[in-house]
Amino acid sequence: MKASDLLVRCLEKEGVTHIFGVPGEENADFMMSLRGSPIRFVLTRHEQGAAFMAEVYGRLTGNPAACLGTLGPGATNLITGVGDANMDRCPLLVITGQGATKRQHKESHQVMDVVEMFRPVTKWAIDIRHPDTIPEIVRKSVRLARSEKPGAVLIELAEDIAKRDTEAVPMEPRRFRRPLAGERVLDSAFEMLKAAKRPIIIAGNGAIRRRATKQLRLLCEATGIGVLNTFMAKGAVGRDADYCLFTVGLQQKDYAVHAIDEADLVITVGYDLVEYAPRLWNPTRSKQVIDIDFLPAEIDADYHPEVEVVGDIAYSLRMLRARFEKQGVPDYDFSGQRKWRNRMIEDMAAHKDDDTEGAIRPQKVLWDIREVLGPWDILLSGVGAHKMWTARYYPADRPNTCLIPNGFCSMGLPLPGAIAAHLVHPDRKIMGLAGDGDFMMNVQEMETARRLNADITMVVWEDGGYGLIAWKQDNEFGTHTDLSFGNPDWLALAKAFGWEGEYVRKSTDLKAALQRAVAHKGPSLVVVPIDYRENPLLTKRLGQIGVTI
Incomplete structure (x- = not known):
């Protein structure tokens, strides 16, 4: 078989079930080799979305999925999501194309040293130089990705290497027992x-x-x-x-x-x-x-x-x-x-019966989300002020039912991550929680969700700015720089992508809106104008907590 066929067979042998990505011409042989394979290729609208999907898949299953990009910009688009997975300890494989080996030594269209770029954000990064080494490389890559502490591994396959014939065969995966403390x-x-x-x-x-x-x-x-x-x-x-x-x-x-x-x-x-x-x-x-x-x-x-x-x-x-x-x-x-x-329990419940209009407190939103989701349902948070509120006010019953990126802390995970969570657990309610800034970073994956008919709900907190940065600048300097931006017509956006959409202006209407969204079969968007006047109030309240032993 040719090298790209062997790479696919090795991934199959390792139990890889999903590859997320955007292919290019340098991946053409690999993509052809995937045809007929039980591995599911999920076409995404941006490589970063693909990396986040693979990250969440790995976190929820313990087994690596792969994200795929071509050479040059396709590979660099993957880096943020790969870095997030690596620092958040999620097993993940990265597969990138590369220009032919006969032009890698010189200035050449789109050719960059992808392996060196990925070394700081992976546990291991390697280019395939001979087809016969593919079984060893894949076996080592999966073992490294899964081994404590889990993380990301890059495999680069140049377009000419992909076409070469080989008689090598996949290696049999063998697990090892972790060492035990004395x-x-x-x-x-x-x-x-x-x-x-x-x-x-x-x-x-x-x-x-x-x-x-x-x-x-x-x-x-x-x-x-x-x-x-x-x-x-x-x-x-x-x-x-x-x-x-x-x-x-x-x-x-x-x-x-x-x-x-x-x-x-x-x-x-x-x-x-x-x-x-x-x-x-x-x-x-x-x-x-x-x-x-x-x-x-x-x-x-x-x-x-x-x-x-x-x-x-x-x-x-x-x-x-x-x-x-x-x-x-x-x-x-x-x-x-x-x-x-007991103090924390009282704090979490303090605003559960809020009756406000125009802007809704973060505490109320998280209380209602917790009420709507069951113990095994999954909430995925993005990064921003909403992450801090989610961390404090959303308690979880089971592991891996509240996913918060907190190592690399990249924005943009909730929407693509929710799609992956749906693929892993189609029987559970899946909800992503994002700020308006976070959501728009991977808004293109709304099309992916619609195409896959992913049964997910995205809740967007609208404040028209980068709220966490404003919060931090206010704490340190007493004021903040211009961090405001405009937003789309949310309901028109949902309609354009074929999603259900709802904009909630009254706190007393929120729970019912969330229930309708999760009951809908397919992707739903719920937008909430958020009352971030609570940010400095929380800072002040935390500063007044006293300690007595």
């Missing part, structure tokens, strides 16, 4: 837990792996230790559990951080420093820390754990629980944690 380090961690009076857990991105989530919940049910989740670890523990202390990660000092202040031991589980800098919760570097993760901790002056439990997270949590079951649970004092949990 008994001595588990004993050291347990001794610290026994000596503590007010331990607390920060659950990070690694804690939402399926087995890790189960063992974390079992440990907390056995001990009562409270859990704070980062933005990307929402749903690691259920919102109704007494030990759920909700979300940590705002720049201001929220209830969650005060709960850390009162703790005498912090246990981090799958915690990525990229999400929430340790200086924000350990500014004096005085906290005792146990780090439980798949890999050794990142080096940071504000994060220097006394004990690192390195290995499979689920196993480590299970072994710690076994020690508690054998030796008993100390008489911990969780009165402070219960207080902060």
Whole structure:
């Protein structure tokens, strides 16, 4: 077979089911090789949308999908989404075309060093130089993409290499068991837990792996230790559990951080420093820390754990629980944690019965979204002021049911991400939440959603500007630069793309509008004029929270 045929056969062997992208002439052989393959190619309207779709697919399944672009601008259009997937720990394959090898050494139309451009945003980037190496390259790429911590891998296939014949065959995928933490380090961690009076857990991105989530919940049910989740670890523990202390990660000092202040031991589980800098919760570097993760901790002056439990997270949590079951649970004092949990519950419900018109508070919107979506339904947030409100006011019941990009933090994910979520879970309600600035960055994928008849709902918060930047500038300088912009006629936009559309002006009408949108079979758009006067009010309120131990 020719090299492009072999690449497809290798991807099939690895269990790749979807490729999202925009092909070019340098991908022509690969696209022909995909014909007749069980791999589904999803044509998108922009390569960035393709990368976000592949990212969300990988996050929800644990298996990599691929995003595809041609050489030059097709490849560079992929970079933002690929960087987002890599820093948010989502397994993903990137497949790009390239000009023929006989013209790569010189100035040539659209030829750029794609491999070097992708090295900073991938775990590995490689160009195929000989067809016979394809089985090894694909096997290594998928293993790297899936291995902790997951991420993105680039494979480049030049147009002339794609045409060459080969007698190589795909390699058989073989899995390996993750290394396990040693008994001595588990004993050291347990001794610290026994000596503590007010331990607390920060659950990070690694804690939402399926087995890790189960063992974390079992440990907390056995001990009562409270859990704070980062933005990307929402749903690691259920919102109704007494030990759920909700979300940590705002720049201001929220209830969650005060709960850390009162703790005498912090246990981090799958915690990525990229999400929430340790200086924000350990500014004096005085906290005792146990780090439980798949890999050794990142080096940071504000994060220097006394004990690192390195290995499979689920196993480590299970072994710690076994020690508690054998030796008993100390008489911990969780009165402070219960207080902060109750304060947050009151805060989330404060505006559930709002009756306003013209602009609706963020708290009310998120309350109604939570009421409309079930425990297994999926909400995808973009990046902007709405991300901060979603992180604080939208509690999740299950892992991977609230997706918030918080490593690379790129705007533009919710719409393409919602399409991918629908492909993974067509039986669930899928809702994307975006600001007007975020939504317009990948608005072209409305056509993709219509073409696929994706059963998704997009909720757009309209404020006519980059609200988060204005919020931050106001906090620091007392004023902000001109960050305003115009918006389309939303209902005309929805109609033009064949979507259902609704503009909600009264808070009392919102829940019913959301229910109609999710009940509609196909894509729906709900636009809400948002009351961002709440942004400085939240900043002021967080600044007035007092701490008592």
